[in-house]
Amino acid sequence: MSEQRRLSAGIDIGGTKIAVGLVDRSGQIVCRQSFATPKEFQSAVSSITLTLGELLRAQALEFSALAGLGIGCAGPVNPRTGLVNNPYTLPGWEGGNLITSLQSRVGLPVYLENDADAALLGESLAGAARGFDPVVMLTFGTGIGGAALSGNAVFRGAAGEHPEIGHVPVMRGGAVCYCGRSGCLESIASGAAIEKAGQEHGFHTARDVFVAASVNNSRAKAIIDQALDATACAAWALLHTFLPQRFVLGGGIIDDHFRLFASAIQQSIDAAAMIPRHEIAVVKAALGNDAGLVGAAALAFRGTG
Ligand SMILES: [Zn+2]
Known part of the structure; x- marks a missing residue:
């Protein structure tokens, strides 16, 4: 495999807010932005992609510099297929596929977990469970x-x-x-x-x-x-x-x-x-609200070695 990439993108999707950040392999957040969760799935995918592009530009980087994208999303979600099925906190997103939608936009590997699992992975990488x-x-x-x-x-x-x-x-x-x-x-x-x-x-x-x-x-x-x-x-x-x-x-x-x-x-x-x-x-x-973002980014590092 080529040289390990230093950064990955973490995306933490909740019912009211989405946070997008660039995270390094030690679990440090390099930069981040958040915005209100769009009601429609496709506009959420567009906003995530745009925000990520802005964060990368500010670092003078391109999408190809990232190890991948990891997502922690309020469940139920299916981490294997990428499908969202959460009428409780993400109504209107049912049937949306986070993995294939984002993969086709950014051309990078995309990984998905339930937000509780992402938070635990964050604490495991850089917090109280390390x-x-x-x-x-x-x-x-x-x-x-x-x-x-x-x-x-x-x-x-x-x-x-x-x-x-x-x-x-x-x-x-x-x-x-x-x-x-x-x-x-x-x-x-x-x-x-x-x-x-x-x-x-x-x-x-x-x-x-x-x-x-x-x-x-x-x-x-x-x-x-x-x-x-x-x-x-x-x-x-x-x-x-x-x-x-x-x-x-x-x-x-x-x-x-x-x-x-x-x-x-x-x-x-x-x-x-x-x-x-x-x-x-x-x-x-130990990581508070950042645990999901850090854990989501960790998914991409785990997936790409
Ligand atoms: Zn019960």
Whole structure:
């Protein structure tokens, strides 16, 4: 193979924003731009290509200087075929193919992963998961995202899909989940779940519930305690399934409440008699919102050696 290319492009696609950046092999972002997510698939592809062209021009580079393009996209997406199927956060994009559309525009290899997997790859290359394997990452925000890395590869299931850790059952008869079941981790411990439970007691947002719980409001405390119990229960299942060297916690809720959630998971680790619990630790994600962009770019380096 010819000389290794120093940079690749990372593209982080969310429901409200798309970030495009040039990233080096150590995971450092050289430059980046972001813009509001277009409603139509084809205009998104055009905007991504234009933005990438601008970033390259500013560096006096051409598309051919890149190792490739990596995309982390709010799922469900199919990383093998490139198809987007996300009516929840990308309505109007269904049936769009990110891999073939971008490949034909830029003439480079294009790789696609679910955004949770991309974030874990970013943390693995340059963040809190660096040097550890296996790793499980949980992202607590409006919903709960999850990803697992084992043997230096993201864990894939049937049809190349990624695990839906937010729907691990944690409580029989618990809150109803949009997936059709009830008592899922996501329907109890996500920001949306905490907000919904709080509204039944006069709170407006999840943040209000956390604040009230911190000053021992009994109703708020019961909601947060239930979320922490649900997290500890899911962690127990994940610990015994994956034996991860590191649990990486990320997302908006963790930014403010890492210690609460980490100690709930640590209690599960401390109680686990059947696994090497002293080799397992909980850490906070280090790259914040950049994890998806860095991990997406890492896909291109992985694909091209
Ligand atoms: Zn569910």
